[in-house]
Amino acid sequence: MKRKQSMFPVNGTMTRRSFTAGAAAVTAAIAAPAIVRAPIVRAQGAALKVGVLLPRSGAQAGIGQDCFRGVELANPIFKGIGLPELEIMNADTETNVEVARSRAEKLIADGAQLLVGAFDSGQSSAIAQVAEQKGIPFVINIAAAPPITEQGYKFVFRNFPTAGMILGDAFVNQKEVFAESGVAPKSVVFLHVNDTFGTAMKNGVGAMMPRFNMPYEIKETISYDPTARDLSVEVSKAKATGADALLVVSRLNDAILLTRELVKQRWSPMGVLSMGPGWYEDQYLKTLDKLGDGPLSFVPWYDPNKKLSKQLEAALGQKYPGINLNTNHIYTFEALLVAADAYKRAKSADPKALADAIRATNITENVSTGPGISFNAKGQNDKLKNSAIQNRGGKLVTVAPKGSTNAKVQWPMVAYDKRR
């Protein structure tokens, strides 16, 4: 009689016991990668897994995507300067603090050995909490809120100036520009966005300006919504003050709107002194053409005379013709530079070894203005310097501080009605 065929044929090599043992082995094999993954430590030779968190969609999508250009340029340049390659793991924070937190957790669960990000202070704070809790180093590319590095974190590092540093340098550079040109405004009207950044900067200006003995007084402070569709009232009010110049903290769209209103309302102040983004961005220059020339921005920038700056500028020009090197590219690139440099010295992807190596960073061949990259006990690079840059013919030139410039300042700026 023919034996009934079983679904799992039992022959000389397959018994119920061996099947159970085999199943256990298969289960163990499936589970193995997860178990191996748990300690995260990998031998030098494998690329360091870096989780890059950026707002690639939502309100800050444009900036997040711009930051990502700095990521794209990193590995080819690192190869040329003898730094190890990084394996980039991307995550989109969707311009949302809670999403930033959950994406950071997921990146770590997926094997990220170091985190970089996240342009925004709120999102970076959330990621910092996760990184500290999980013991994974986090290098902040851009975020200016001071509290992030005041929490006593051991795994959080910031190579970006705090709001106080930005303001202090802005006043110092303004005085240098006024001294260089021999003309200083006696009064300004202060226009600022009323979001977290704008309000913090406004409070900072109020607190810090008296210490710098500035040549001007603030005639009026006007705050506005950064999503405003029309800024004609704001400019009308500002014009009515009769101030010599504009001091602004704005974003991109409102910077364009303000300039349009200045032209339409036939008001050419001595100049625009910007202490935030907007006025130097490519879209501003592209949209306004000749009318975009002139504003001075006091921002975290790059030293055009440094060797690595020239390399980064050339690489960007090659990959993205027509796009000027800017803060987003520079500081995202440098965050990865910190990671690659630390990995090289630590010779390990062990999080603690990496964090110790980052703490001992001393990069002098870098891009940003200042003596280089190093971190104080709080994880803050407190040696960074800001620059004064000016829009000139669709390009950006650096006019301060001395020693890190590539052009002389044009101040006062050419009146709008003389350009058309």
Next chain:
Amino acid sequence: MPAEIYLNVAISGLLTGLVYGLMALGLSVIFGVVRVVNFAHGEMMTVAMYVAVVLFAQLGLDPLLMMLPIAALLFAVGYAMQMALINPFIARPEHSQFMLMVAVAIILVNGLLIVFGPDAQTVQTSYAFDSFAVGPVIVDATKLYAGLAAILVAAALFAFFQFAPLGKAIRACADNYTGALVVGLDVKRLYALSFGLGAACVGAAGAIIVLIVDVTPPLGPAYTLLAFIIVITGGLGSMPGALLGGILIGLTEAMAGLFFTPSAKSMFAFAILVLVLLFRPQGIMGKRLT
């Protein structure tokens, strides 16, 4: 503060309000006839703005000249949407209609993001930076053209509903749905025409507004909200109310920015809305519901 500043700001607010009014007019027409609340209103306007941007960038066509073709395109889109998508929902509960329109809005925003990316796009006409000086008063040329165009489109729409047989049929349909059916009007087609006309208004408003505002995909929800504030203030379903509401909100925002602080402009627009809802729930020119 010099006196001319008040006049400058008032004129600017009035002109902006006229364009707001035109945008809200579309919402009012759609609700007044079809009784569907178009939650994709601002998003549809954003689509029109992008059409204007593309026509300007690729063919150098001025958005003001392209206002009618863009309105016609949006009419076709609105007509098709009503026939294919909204008519099956007419008899369904209101929350189903709301969700349908919210879904359309989300699809439009994300579709625009995929096609155009997140960066703001602009139309830089030869008169983009022009202004007229009348004594000490300075009037923004773009806003003046936009305001005049809004008046023209609104007048044409009023005339259509007042004098054209088709306009009268649509009004009859809005006044008495059952009566319209009884006298043999093709109500579904009239609904589609109404939605198309509302969409055409939005198209015209988009072509005009792109002269004043740079367009980004997430702009839509802000304008949907603004349109709601305007039509609720003016009276949901009332066409003159929509235009009046637009002017009122435009002027209020401008004057609040001047007298108080510009960052509180929206707050005052909402305050007007709350006052209207408290003391005249049907809106300034709306009919009291029985």
